[in-house]
Amino acid sequence: MLRNKGTTDWETLESRLQSLGVGENTNVDKILKLSFDHLPYPSLQKCLSYCSIFPNDFEKERNQLIQLWAAEGFLHSNQRNNMCMEEVGNMYFTILLDSNLFQDAEKDEYGNVLNCKMHDLVHDMVQSISSSKTLRLTESGSDDKETFPIQYLAPERSEKEMPFPPSERFKCITTLFLLEDRSLNDRKISFFMLRVLSLRSSSVKELPKSIGKTLRVGDRESLTKFPNNFKNLVNLRHFELQNCTNCKELPTLGCMPSLRSLHLEGLDGITIVEPSFYGELAMHSGTSNQSSPKLFPKLGHFILRGMKNLIEWMEAIVHDRTVVVFPILDMITIDSCRQLATLSFSMS
Numbered sequence: 436m437l438r439n440k441g442t443t444d445w446e447t448l449e450s451r452l453q454s455l456g457v458g459e460n461t462n463v464d465k466i467l468k469l470s471f472d473h474l475p476y477p478s479l480q481k482c483l484s485y486c487s488i489f490p491n492d493f494e495k496e497r498n499q500l501i502q503l504w505a506a507e508g509f510l511h512s513n514q515r516n517n518m519c520m521e522e523v524g525n526m527y528f529t530i531l532l533d534s535n536l537f538q539d540a541e542k543d544e545y546g547n548v549l550n551c552k553m554h555d556l557v558h559d560m561v562q563s564i565s566s567s568k569t570l571r572l573t574e575s576g577s578d579d580k581e582t583f584p585i586q587y588l589a590p591e592r593s594e595k596e597m598p599f600p601p602s603e604r605f606k607c608i609t610t611l612f613l614l615e616d617r618s619l620n621d622r623k624i625s626f627f628m629l630r631v632l633s634l635r636s637s638s639v640k641e642l643p644k645s646i647g648k649t650l651r652v653g654d655r656e657s658l659t660k661f662p663n664n665f666k667n668l669v670n671l672r673h674f675e676l677q678n679c680t681n682c683k684e685l686p687t688l689g690c691m692p693s694l695r696s697l698h699l700e701g702l703d704g705i706t707i708v709e710p711s712f713y714g715e716l717a718m719h720s721g722t723s724n725q726s727s728p729k730l731f732p733k734l735g736h737f738i739l740r741g742m743k744n745l746i747e748w749m750e751a752i753v754h755d756r757t758v759v760v761f762p763i764l765d766m767i768t769i770d771s772c773r774q775l776a777t778l779s780f781s782m783s
Contacts, residue, residue: 436448474534479527479530487587497549502649568587585608589610654679655678660684661686674694684709686712688712689713690713697738707747742772
């Protein structure tokens with residue numbers, strides 16, 4: 436907390452510690468709370484307390500965490516510094532890491548932080564701060580006696596079935612992490628405020644109609660295709676589809692106006708990426724005086740990895756004008772796609 440701070444800040448902290456009666460029996464949580472209270476932005480405090488949804492000693496993926504923060508509305512673009520939400524999230528992550536509120540950073544070969552953890556004591560602190568918002572279902576009990584509305588719900592992994600709380604407690608839920616054989620019945624539970632839905636390792640086969648934003652899909656053998664109206668997720672900024680080995684067809688993504696990153700990996704059932712992947716804009720011709728349409732207009736990062744059966748990536752079908760794909764792409768990674776012989780799209 437005192438990193439790069441002057442004498443006045445050190446003296447102020449000393450006074451605060453003395454007011455806590457620091458000694459052998461001082462509650463460590465109260466001392467750690469000072470680091471939380473002195474974070475430079477209220478929104479950064481929200482980002483840290485949100486980490487209460489993760490179990491103790493959980494390895495947090497940097498990009499996922501930033502996307503979760505953005506989905507919950509904790510990150511706002513900084514027009515003065517020309518920073519988008521994701522850049523603000525990266526700045527927040529770095530502050531927490533430099534403050535040792537995050538630790539054990541794992542880096543890639545270029546020195547970029549991929550994952551981190553949180554010390555047990557810091558984790559206890561954020562759980563205490565978020566106790567009125569977060570509910571972690573455990574085998575020992577589902578906390579049925581409480582009546583306050585839940586904002587974040589994350590069941591622990593367990594061999595036993597843990598009942599959900601009463602449905603009226605779901606009216607304000609914004610984050611739901613679902614594991615194992617959980618049932619989502621749209622007639623009983625309304626997710627009209629939901630911002631984050633994680634279905635990793637669950638066996639859900641049908642989604643309720645009342646969901647709308649932010650999606651990561653992984654390790655879903657039962658997933659074979661996406662609904663036709665998937666393209667209506669106009670606020671979707673990040674989409675990851677990994678290890679869904681029976682998925683036969685990619686959803687239509689090209690016309691999504693907000694999509695910033697796309698990660699496709701381990702989709703064994705995909706052999707050809709067809710023009711339907713681009714969307715209706717690419718399927719119909721227009722008049723010659725129109726400017727060239729742009730597909731994936733906001734996409735900056737694209738990862739295509741481990742697509743062992745992918746043979747051909749077809750181009751957009753347009754009769755009388757050039758179609759620009761990925762007009763602002765910053766980074767593209769193509770890895771372990773050994774059968775891919777054709778990759779056809781026009782980049783600006």
